[in-house]
Amino acid sequence: MRNWDYDSLDAIIRGEVDIGFCGRESHPQSRELLSLLPWYIDFDVLFTDLPQVWLRADHPALREEWDLAAFLRYPHITICWEQRDTWALDDVLQELGYKRNVALTVPGFEQSLFMAAQPQHTMLATAPRYCQHYNQQHQLPLVSRPLPLEAQHLEKLRVPFTLLWHKRNSYNPKLVWLRDTLKALYSGTL
Numbered sequence: 001m002r003n004w005d006y007d008s009l010d011a012i013i014r015g016e017v018d019i020g021f022c023g024r025e026s027h028p029q030s031r032e033l034l035s036l037l038p039w040y041i042d043f044d045v046l047f048t049d050l051p052q053v054w055l056r057a058d059h060p061a062l063r064e065e066w067d068l069a070a071f072l073r074y075p076h077i078t079i080c081w082e083q084r085d086t087w088a089l090d091d092v093l094q095e096l097g098y099k100r101n102v103a104l105t106v107p108g109f110e111q112s113l114f115m116a117a118q119p120q121h122t123m124l125a126t127a128p129r130y131c132q133h134y135n136q137q138h139q140l141p142l143v144s145r146p147l148p149l150e151a152q153h154l155e156k157l158r159v160p161f162t163l164l165w166h167k168r169n170s171y172n173p174k175l176v177w178l179r180d181t182l183k184a185l186y187s188g189t190l
Contacts, residue, residue: 012041012166018175021182023049023128023159027088034160040167044179045160046186049128051089052144054116054135061124061145068098068148075103077112077125089126092153110134117142128159161186 004022011017025032034043053071055061061070072093078085078100085105093099106112109127116125117140126147135142147154163182169175 009037009041009164012164013038015166015168018165018169018172019178020164021046021161022164023161025088026158026160027091027156029091030088034162037164042165042167042170044163044183046163046183047130048158048160049130050154051126051147051157051159052129052131053147054113054125054127054131054142054144056117056119057141057143059124060122062143066145066148068096071124071148072098072100074101075121075123076100077104077106077115077123078102079108079112079127080105088157089147092149092156096153113140113142114138116140128161130161 004020008017008020008022012020024034027033034045037043055074059074061074064070078087085102090100103123104115106115109125109131112125112127113131113135116123129144132144134140135144147157149157163179165175165179
């Protein structure tokens with residue numbers, strides 16, 4: 001078992017990994033769309049999540065109106081997604097004529113929450129809603145706010161969290177059991 005990385009899909013294709021779990025993007029211009037997966041990769045979407053903005057409970061943005069101007073006023077923590085420092089949020093903002101001020105890039109959502117929770121700065125993190133579990137487990141002093149975007153823009157930011165496997169493993173009894181077990185664990189949890 002290992003974390004999803006930029007070469008994990010290739011590892012599934014080469015047969016080095018039997019099954020993967022990752023978030024994909026929904027933005028129509030993304031190269032991470034499920035529809036762009038190779039034909040020999042099968043998948044199941046376990047759940048779909050929408051990113052939230054995470055900030056310290058004492059963050060100054062909480063004392064002002066929560067809108068796009070407030071969201072863009074503060075520096076941001078971003079993650080490196082498939083070897084890119086930008087992701088669908090940045091694409092949506094660019095479509096609207098805006099750009100985030102990214103002050104820090106970290107490898108994953110959990111690290112972005114940890115950094116957002118640190119005192120002495122005003123950085124915001126954007127991470128999926130499921131990160132609330134991580135926040136509670138580690139008792140981080142964070143609260144979340146919705147992304148201040150209209151519904152049609154938010155739809156482009158939905159993250160389908162997906163199991164992926166090569167078609168050659170579609171009927172492998174061990175992997176069928178694992179896929180069914182994982183689907184059962186995630187059904188209706190978010």
